[in-house]
Amino acid sequence: MKYGKLWLSFAFVVVASFIVLGYYGKEIYRLAPPIPEQVVTEAGNVLFTEQDIRDGQNVWQSMGGQQVGSVWGHGAYVAPDWSADWLHRELVWLLDHWGQEEHGTSWEDLEAQPKAALRARLKEEIRTNTYNVETGALVVSSDRADAITAVGTQYSALFGQDPSL
Template sequence: MSDSSSIVRPVADPVSTVLKWILLATGLLTAALLIWTTQATYKGAPPQPEKFVSADGSILMTGADIVSGKGGFQKADLMDYGSLYGMGSYYGEDYTASIMKRLALATRDNIASADDGAAFAYLPKERQDAITAKMRDDLHHLDLTASTVTLPGELVAAIVSVRKATADGLLHPNRKAGWTAAQSLSPALAVKTADFLIYSALTTVAWRPGTNYSWTQNWPYEPLVENAPTGETFIWTWASFGFVFLAFGA
Protein backbone atom coordinates (compact mmCIF):
# COMPACT_ATOMS: atom_id res chain seq x y z
CA MET A 1 0.00 0.00 0.00
CA SER A 2 1.18 3.50 -0.82
CA ASP A 3 1.60 6.01 1.90
CA SER A 4 -1.17 8.64 1.51
CA SER A 5 1.03 11.10 3.34
CA SER A 6 3.47 11.06 0.42
CA ILE A 7 0.88 12.27 -2.14
CA VAL A 8 1.71 15.77 -3.37
CA ARG A 9 -1.48 17.83 -3.47
CA PRO A 10 -1.64 20.84 -5.84
CA VAL A 11 -1.36 24.19 -4.21
CA ALA A 12 -4.28 26.55 -4.92
CA ASP A 13 -3.36 29.08 -7.60
CA PRO A 14 -4.74 32.52 -6.62
CA VAL A 15 -3.91 33.93 -10.07
CA SER A 16 -6.08 31.30 -11.75
CA THR A 17 -9.00 32.16 -9.48
CA VAL A 18 -8.68 35.87 -10.27
CA LEU A 19 -8.56 35.15 -14.01
CA LYS A 20 -11.76 33.11 -13.79
CA TRP A 21 -13.56 36.01 -12.12
CA ILE A 22 -12.18 38.42 -14.71
CA LEU A 23 -13.44 36.14 -17.49
CA LEU A 24 -16.89 35.96 -15.89
CA ALA A 25 -17.05 39.73 -15.40
CA THR A 26 -15.90 40.33 -18.98
CA GLY A 27 -18.56 37.97 -20.33
CA LEU A 28 -21.31 39.67 -18.33
CA LEU A 29 -20.12 43.14 -19.33
CA THR A 30 -19.93 42.34 -23.04
CA ALA A 31 -23.36 40.68 -22.94
CA ALA A 32 -24.82 43.77 -21.28
CA LEU A 33 -23.17 46.04 -23.87
CA LEU A 34 -24.50 43.86 -26.69
CA ILE A 35 -28.05 44.08 -25.33
CA TRP A 36 -27.79 47.84 -24.87
CA THR A 37 -26.33 48.52 -28.34
CA THR A 38 -28.95 46.27 -29.96
CA GLN A 39 -31.75 48.20 -28.27
CA ALA A 40 -30.16 51.53 -29.22
CA THR A 41 -29.71 50.38 -32.83
CA TYR A 42 -33.35 49.38 -33.26
CA LYS A 43 -34.56 52.50 -31.46
CA GLY A 44 -32.49 54.81 -33.65
CA ALA A 45 -33.02 52.99 -36.94
CA PRO A 46 -34.69 55.00 -39.72
CA PRO A 47 -38.45 54.44 -39.94
CA GLN A 48 -39.95 52.95 -43.07
CA PRO A 49 -43.05 54.78 -44.34
CA GLU A 50 -45.93 52.87 -45.87
CA LYS A 51 -45.69 54.87 -49.07
CA PHE A 52 -44.12 57.85 -50.80
CA VAL A 53 -46.54 59.93 -52.87
CA SER A 54 -46.55 63.04 -55.03
CA ALA A 55 -48.64 66.12 -54.28
CA ASP A 56 -51.57 64.74 -56.30
CA GLY A 57 -51.54 61.48 -54.33
CA SER A 58 -49.86 59.33 -56.98
CA ILE A 59 -47.86 56.55 -55.35
CA LEU A 60 -44.16 56.69 -56.13
CA MET A 61 -43.07 53.69 -54.07
CA THR A 62 -44.40 51.71 -51.12
CA GLY A 63 -42.90 50.10 -48.07
CA ALA A 64 -43.47 46.71 -49.69
CA ASP A 65 -41.48 47.86 -52.73
CA ILE A 66 -38.61 48.86 -50.47
CA VAL A 67 -38.64 45.49 -48.67
CA SER A 68 -38.70 43.66 -52.01
CA GLY A 69 -35.86 45.87 -53.20
CA LYS A 70 -33.82 44.94 -50.15
CA GLY A 71 -34.29 41.31 -51.18
CA GLY A 72 -33.11 42.22 -54.67
CA PHE A 73 -30.05 43.96 -53.23
CA GLN A 74 -29.19 40.79 -51.33
CA LYS A 75 -30.06 38.47 -54.23
CA ALA A 76 -27.72 40.33 -56.58
CA ASP A 77 -25.05 40.37 -53.84
CA LEU A 78 -24.50 44.06 -54.42
CA MET A 79 -22.60 44.42 -51.16
CA ASP A 80 -19.76 42.39 -52.67
CA TYR A 81 -19.45 45.03 -55.40
CA GLY A 82 -20.33 48.31 -53.73
CA SER A 83 -21.44 49.31 -50.26
CA LEU A 84 -24.43 50.60 -48.33
CA TYR A 85 -23.98 53.15 -45.53
CA GLY A 86 -20.25 52.60 -46.00
CA MET A 87 -20.47 48.86 -45.27
CA GLY A 88 -19.53 46.33 -47.91
CA SER A 89 -16.97 46.10 -50.69
CA TYR A 90 -15.13 49.21 -51.80
CA TYR A 91 -14.63 47.94 -55.33
CA GLY A 92 -17.71 49.77 -56.59
CA GLU A 93 -19.69 52.80 -55.47
CA ASP A 94 -21.28 53.46 -52.13
CA TYR A 95 -24.89 53.48 -53.24
CA THR A 96 -26.17 55.69 -50.44
CA ALA A 97 -23.55 58.35 -51.12
CA SER A 98 -23.76 58.37 -54.92
CA ILE A 99 -27.56 58.21 -55.14
CA MET A 100 -28.00 60.91 -52.50
CA LYS A 101 -25.81 63.26 -54.52
CA ARG A 102 -27.56 62.38 -57.79
CA LEU A 103 -30.94 63.07 -56.19
CA ALA A 104 -29.72 66.43 -54.88
CA LEU A 105 -28.33 67.50 -58.27
CA ALA A 106 -31.44 66.38 -60.16
CA THR A 107 -33.75 68.09 -57.66
CA ARG A 108 -31.75 71.31 -57.96
CA ASP A 109 -31.92 71.18 -61.76
CA ASN A 110 -35.68 70.55 -61.64
CA ILE A 111 -36.23 73.53 -59.34
CA ALA A 112 -34.24 75.76 -61.71
CA SER A 113 -36.26 74.60 -64.72
CA ALA A 114 -39.59 75.03 -62.92
CA ASP A 115 -38.90 78.42 -61.33
CA ASP A 116 -36.61 80.08 -63.87
CA GLY A 117 -37.13 78.12 -67.06
CA ALA A 118 -33.38 77.73 -67.48
CA ALA A 119 -30.63 75.28 -66.64
CA PHE A 120 -29.10 75.72 -63.19
CA ALA A 121 -25.61 76.27 -64.63
CA TYR A 122 -26.75 79.34 -66.60
CA LEU A 123 -28.40 81.16 -63.69
CA PRO A 124 -26.73 84.00 -61.77
CA LYS A 125 -25.07 83.08 -58.49
CA GLU A 126 -27.81 84.64 -56.34
CA ARG A 127 -30.42 82.41 -57.98
CA GLN A 128 -28.15 79.37 -57.76
CA ASP A 129 -27.70 79.95 -54.03
CA ALA A 130 -31.46 80.37 -53.51
CA ILE A 131 -32.25 77.21 -55.50
CA THR A 132 -29.61 75.21 -53.67
CA ALA A 133 -31.08 76.36 -50.36
CA LYS A 134 -34.56 75.27 -51.45
CA MET A 135 -33.24 71.87 -52.56
CA ARG A 136 -31.58 71.38 -49.18
CA ASP A 137 -34.73 72.44 -47.35
CA ASP A 138 -36.87 70.00 -49.35
CA LEU A 139 -34.54 67.10 -48.59
CA HIS A 140 -33.90 67.96 -44.94
CA HIS A 141 -37.58 68.30 -44.05
CA LEU A 142 -38.81 64.97 -45.39
CA ASP A 143 -40.64 63.43 -42.43
CA LEU A 144 -39.80 59.74 -42.68
CA THR A 145 -41.74 59.06 -39.46
CA ALA A 146 -45.03 59.69 -41.30
CA SER A 147 -46.85 56.67 -42.72
CA THR A 148 -47.38 58.58 -45.98
CA VAL A 149 -44.59 60.90 -47.12
CA THR A 150 -45.64 63.56 -49.62
CA LEU A 151 -42.71 64.64 -51.79
CA PRO A 152 -42.21 67.97 -53.58
CA GLY A 153 -42.73 67.78 -57.35
CA GLU A 154 -39.09 68.50 -58.17
CA LEU A 155 -37.93 65.69 -55.90
CA VAL A 156 -40.54 63.32 -57.38
CA ALA A 157 -39.14 63.97 -60.87
CA ALA A 158 -35.59 63.46 -59.55
CA ILE A 159 -36.50 60.12 -57.96
CA VAL A 160 -38.18 58.92 -61.16
CA SER A 161 -35.12 59.74 -63.28
CA VAL A 162 -32.57 58.39 -60.78
CA ARG A 163 -34.62 55.21 -60.27
CA LYS A 164 -34.69 54.52 -64.01
CA ALA A 165 -30.97 55.17 -64.38
CA THR A 166 -30.16 52.99 -61.36
CA ALA A 167 -32.34 50.09 -62.51
CA ASP A 168 -30.89 50.27 -66.02
CA GLY A 169 -27.39 50.32 -64.55
CA LEU A 170 -28.11 47.14 -62.59
CA LEU A 171 -29.33 45.31 -65.69
CA HIS A 172 -26.57 46.33 -68.10
CA PRO A 173 -22.80 45.73 -67.91
CA ASN A 174 -20.35 48.55 -67.41
CA ARG A 175 -16.86 47.33 -68.15
CA LYS A 176 -15.26 50.63 -67.21
CA ALA A 177 -16.72 50.34 -63.70
CA GLY A 178 -15.99 46.62 -63.52
CA TRP A 179 -19.69 45.79 -63.40
CA THR A 180 -21.44 42.86 -65.08
CA ALA A 181 -25.22 42.82 -65.40
CA ALA A 182 -27.08 41.41 -62.38
CA GLN A 183 -28.47 38.27 -63.99
CA SER A 184 -30.44 37.45 -60.86
CA LEU A 185 -32.62 40.54 -61.18
CA SER A 186 -35.68 40.81 -63.40
CA PRO A 187 -36.51 44.30 -64.76
CA ALA A 188 -39.32 44.64 -62.19
CA LEU A 189 -37.07 43.57 -59.30
CA ALA A 190 -34.31 45.91 -60.51
CA VAL A 191 -36.75 48.84 -60.19
CA LYS A 192 -37.65 47.80 -56.64
CA THR A 193 -33.97 47.41 -55.82
CA ALA A 194 -33.50 50.98 -57.02
CA ASP A 195 -36.41 52.00 -54.73
CA PHE A 196 -34.58 50.43 -51.78
CA LEU A 197 -31.36 52.25 -52.65
CA ILE A 198 -33.19 55.57 -53.07
CA TYR A 199 -34.95 55.15 -49.72
CA SER A 200 -31.59 54.37 -48.09
CA ALA A 201 -30.11 57.49 -49.66
CA LEU A 202 -32.99 59.63 -48.36
CA THR A 203 -32.26 58.51 -44.80
CA THR A 204 -28.79 60.05 -45.10
CA VAL A 205 -30.16 63.54 -45.76
CA ALA A 206 -33.67 63.68 -44.23
CA TRP A 207 -33.45 65.13 -40.72
CA ARG A 208 -34.68 63.33 -37.63
CA PRO A 209 -37.69 65.23 -36.23
CA GLY A 210 -36.62 68.06 -33.94
CA THR A 211 -32.95 67.93 -34.97
CA ASN A 212 -30.68 69.34 -37.65
CA TYR A 213 -29.01 66.04 -38.57
CA SER A 214 -30.07 63.01 -40.56
CA TRP A 215 -30.88 59.46 -39.51
CA THR A 216 -27.25 58.57 -40.28
CA GLN A 217 -25.75 61.46 -38.27
CA ASN A 218 -25.16 63.33 -41.55
CA TRP A 219 -23.14 60.53 -43.10
CA PRO A 220 -21.83 60.63 -45.78
CA TYR A 221 -20.09 63.99 -45.79
CA GLU A 222 -21.50 66.01 -48.66
CA PRO A 223 -21.31 69.83 -48.77
CA LEU A 224 -23.93 69.95 -51.53
CA VAL A 225 -26.63 69.07 -48.99
CA GLU A 226 -24.76 70.43 -45.95
CA ASN A 227 -24.01 66.98 -44.57
CA ALA A 228 -21.19 67.38 -42.07
CA PRO A 229 -20.17 65.07 -39.20
CA THR A 230 -22.01 65.72 -35.93
CA GLY A 231 -20.43 65.93 -32.49
CA GLU A 232 -21.81 62.48 -31.65
CA THR A 233 -19.96 61.07 -34.66
CA PHE A 234 -16.60 62.18 -33.27
CA ILE A 235 -17.47 61.19 -29.70
CA TRP A 236 -18.53 57.63 -30.49
CA THR A 237 -15.78 57.09 -33.05
CA TRP A 238 -13.04 57.99 -30.59
CA ALA A 239 -14.84 56.30 -27.70
CA SER A 240 -14.85 53.05 -29.65
CA PHE A 241 -11.12 53.42 -30.40
CA GLY A 242 -10.49 54.14 -26.73
CA PHE A 243 -12.39 51.06 -25.55
CA VAL A 244 -10.60 48.84 -28.07
CA PHE A 245 -7.12 49.93 -27.00
CA LEU A 246 -8.11 49.83 -23.33
CA ALA A 247 -9.22 46.23 -23.78
CA PHE A 248 -6.00 45.36 -25.59
CA GLY A 249 -4.00 46.93 -22.78
CA ALA A 250 -5.96 45.04 -20.12
Protein backbone atom coordinates in the same frame (compact mmCIF):
# COMPACT_ATOMS: atom_id res chain seq x y z
CA MET B 1 -1.17 29.22 -7.85
CA LYS B 2 -4.92 29.70 -7.60
CA TYR B 3 -6.79 30.74 -10.70
CA GLY B 4 -10.25 31.04 -9.17
CA LYS B 5 -10.19 34.83 -8.93
CA LEU B 6 -8.83 35.15 -12.46
CA TRP B 7 -11.59 32.90 -13.85
CA LEU B 8 -14.18 34.84 -11.89
CA SER B 9 -12.82 38.13 -13.27
CA PHE B 10 -12.78 36.70 -16.79
CA ALA B 11 -16.37 35.48 -16.46
CA PHE B 12 -17.45 38.90 -15.17
CA VAL B 13 -15.81 40.67 -18.13
CA VAL B 14 -17.41 38.27 -20.63
CA VAL B 15 -20.89 38.59 -19.09
CA ALA B 16 -20.60 42.39 -18.80
CA SER B 17 -19.43 42.61 -22.42
CA PHE B 18 -22.41 40.63 -23.67
CA ILE B 19 -24.81 42.73 -21.58
CA VAL B 20 -23.38 45.94 -23.09
CA LEU B 21 -23.42 44.42 -26.58
CA GLY B 22 -27.04 43.30 -26.17
CA TYR B 23 -28.17 46.66 -24.80
CA TYR B 24 -26.60 48.72 -27.58
CA GLY B 25 -27.68 46.24 -30.24
CA LYS B 26 -31.27 46.68 -29.05
CA GLU B 27 -30.89 50.48 -29.01
CA ILE B 28 -29.53 50.53 -32.55
CA TYR B 29 -32.48 48.46 -33.72
CA ARG B 30 -34.96 50.60 -31.78
CA LEU B 31 -33.58 53.91 -33.05
CA ALA B 32 -33.20 52.84 -36.69
CA PRO B 33 -34.86 55.23 -39.13
CA PRO B 34 -38.35 54.12 -40.14
CA ILE B 35 -39.07 52.67 -43.55
CA PRO B 36 -42.24 54.39 -44.78
CA GLU B 37 -45.23 52.23 -45.63
CA GLN B 38 -45.47 54.23 -48.83
CA VAL B 39 -43.95 57.26 -50.51
CA VAL B 40 -46.66 59.44 -52.02
CA THR B 41 -46.88 62.74 -53.87
CA GLU B 42 -48.77 65.70 -52.48
CA ALA B 43 -51.57 64.70 -54.87
CA GLY B 44 -51.73 61.25 -53.25
CA ASN B 45 -50.11 59.21 -56.04
CA VAL B 46 -48.07 56.29 -54.67
CA LEU B 47 -44.48 56.30 -55.94
CA PHE B 48 -43.39 53.15 -54.12
CA THR B 49 -44.20 51.08 -51.07
CA GLU B 50 -42.34 49.60 -48.14
CA GLN B 51 -42.12 46.32 -50.04
CA ASP B 52 -40.50 48.10 -52.99
CA ILE B 53 -37.87 49.51 -50.61
CA ARG B 54 -37.22 46.09 -49.08
CA ASP B 55 -36.98 44.53 -52.56
CA GLY B 56 -34.37 47.17 -53.42
CA GLN B 57 -32.45 46.29 -50.28
CA ASN B 58 -32.54 42.64 -51.37
CA VAL B 59 -30.96 43.55 -54.72
CA TRP B 60 -28.12 45.23 -52.87
CA GLN B 61 -27.77 42.29 -50.48
CA SER B 62 -27.88 39.73 -53.31
CA MET B 63 -24.86 41.47 -54.83
CA GLY B 64 -22.99 41.16 -51.53
CA GLY B 65 -23.10 44.89 -50.86
CA GLN B 66 -23.49 44.50 -47.10
CA GLN B 67 -20.54 42.11 -46.94
CA VAL B 68 -18.03 44.35 -48.66
CA GLY B 69 -18.03 47.01 -45.96
CA SER B 70 -18.57 44.78 -42.96
CA VAL B 71 -15.97 42.15 -43.87
CA TRP B 72 -13.20 44.35 -45.21
CA GLY B 73 -14.15 47.52 -43.34
CA HIS B 74 -13.76 49.79 -46.35
CA GLY B 75 -16.92 49.28 -48.36
CA ALA B 76 -17.09 52.84 -49.65
CA TYR B 77 -13.76 52.30 -51.41
CA VAL B 78 -14.76 49.01 -53.02
CA ALA B 79 -18.50 49.21 -53.64
CA PRO B 80 -20.58 52.26 -54.57
CA ASP B 81 -22.44 54.08 -51.83
CA TRP B 82 -25.85 53.72 -53.46
CA SER B 83 -27.64 56.00 -50.98
CA ALA B 84 -25.22 58.85 -51.62
CA ASP B 85 -25.36 58.22 -55.37
CA TRP B 86 -29.17 58.28 -55.39
CA LEU B 87 -29.32 61.49 -53.34
CA HIS B 88 -26.70 63.17 -55.51
CA ARG B 89 -28.55 62.29 -58.71
CA GLU B 90 -31.89 63.38 -57.24
CA LEU B 91 -30.51 66.73 -56.05
CA VAL B 92 -28.72 67.44 -59.33
CA TRP B 93 -31.92 66.60 -61.22
CA LEU B 94 -33.91 69.03 -59.05
CA LEU B 95 -31.38 71.83 -59.50
CA ASP B 96 -31.28 71.33 -63.27
CA HIS B 97 -35.08 71.14 -63.45
CA TRP B 98 -35.55 74.33 -61.46
CA GLY B 99 -32.83 76.09 -63.45
CA GLN B 100 -34.58 75.21 -66.72
CA GLU B 101 -38.05 75.98 -65.35
CA GLU B 102 -37.26 79.33 -63.73
CA HIS B 103 -34.27 80.65 -65.68
CA GLY B 104 -34.37 78.79 -68.98
CA THR B 105 -30.90 77.31 -68.54
CA SER B 106 -29.17 74.41 -66.84
CA TRP B 107 -27.86 74.60 -63.29
CA GLU B 108 -24.26 74.71 -64.51
CA ASP B 109 -24.88 77.80 -66.65
CA LEU B 110 -26.57 79.89 -63.94
CA GLU B 111 -24.97 82.93 -62.32
CA ALA B 112 -24.01 82.82 -58.64
CA GLN B 113 -27.11 84.58 -57.27
CA PRO B 114 -29.72 82.28 -58.87
CA LYS B 115 -27.58 79.29 -57.89
CA ALA B 116 -27.58 80.43 -54.27
CA ALA B 117 -31.36 80.87 -54.31
CA LEU B 118 -31.87 77.40 -55.80
CA ARG B 119 -29.46 75.87 -53.27
CA ALA B 120 -31.47 77.41 -50.43
CA ARG B 121 -34.70 76.11 -51.96
CA LEU B 122 -33.14 72.67 -52.37
CA LYS B 123 -31.96 72.62 -48.77
CA GLU B 124 -35.46 73.39 -47.53
CA GLU B 125 -37.03 70.86 -49.91
CA ILE B 126 -34.77 68.02 -48.84
CA ARG B 127 -34.37 68.71 -45.13
CA THR B 128 -38.04 69.20 -44.35
CA ASN B 129 -39.33 66.05 -42.66
CA THR B 130 -42.55 65.05 -44.42
CA TYR B 131 -42.85 61.60 -42.81
CA ASN B 132 -46.23 61.13 -41.10
CA VAL B 133 -45.86 58.77 -38.14
CA GLU B 134 -49.61 58.09 -37.92
CA THR B 135 -50.07 57.06 -41.55
CA GLY B 136 -46.56 55.76 -42.19
CA ALA B 137 -46.44 57.79 -45.41
CA LEU B 138 -43.65 59.98 -46.68
CA VAL B 139 -45.12 62.82 -48.74
CA VAL B 140 -42.96 64.42 -51.44
CA SER B 141 -43.53 67.40 -53.72
CA SER B 142 -44.34 66.91 -57.39
CA ASP B 143 -40.85 68.13 -58.35
CA ARG B 144 -39.23 65.64 -56.02
CA ALA B 145 -41.55 62.91 -57.33
CA ASP B 146 -40.35 63.69 -60.87
CA ALA B 147 -36.74 63.53 -59.68
CA ILE B 148 -37.38 60.19 -57.95
CA THR B 149 -38.95 58.83 -61.14
CA ALA B 150 -35.99 59.98 -63.25
CA VAL B 151 -33.41 58.52 -60.90
CA GLY B 152 -35.47 55.34 -60.52
CA THR B 153 -35.46 54.90 -64.29
CA GLN B 154 -31.67 55.22 -64.34
CA TYR B 155 -31.32 52.67 -61.52
CA SER B 156 -33.72 50.25 -63.22
CA ALA B 157 -31.50 50.38 -66.28
CA LEU B 158 -28.36 50.01 -64.16
CA PHE B 159 -29.60 46.92 -62.33
CA GLY B 160 -31.55 45.62 -65.31
CA GLN B 161 -30.46 44.49 -68.73
CA ASP B 162 -29.28 47.79 -70.24
CA PRO B 163 -25.94 46.99 -71.94
CA SER B 164 -24.94 50.68 -72.14
CA LEU B 165 -24.54 50.84 -68.37
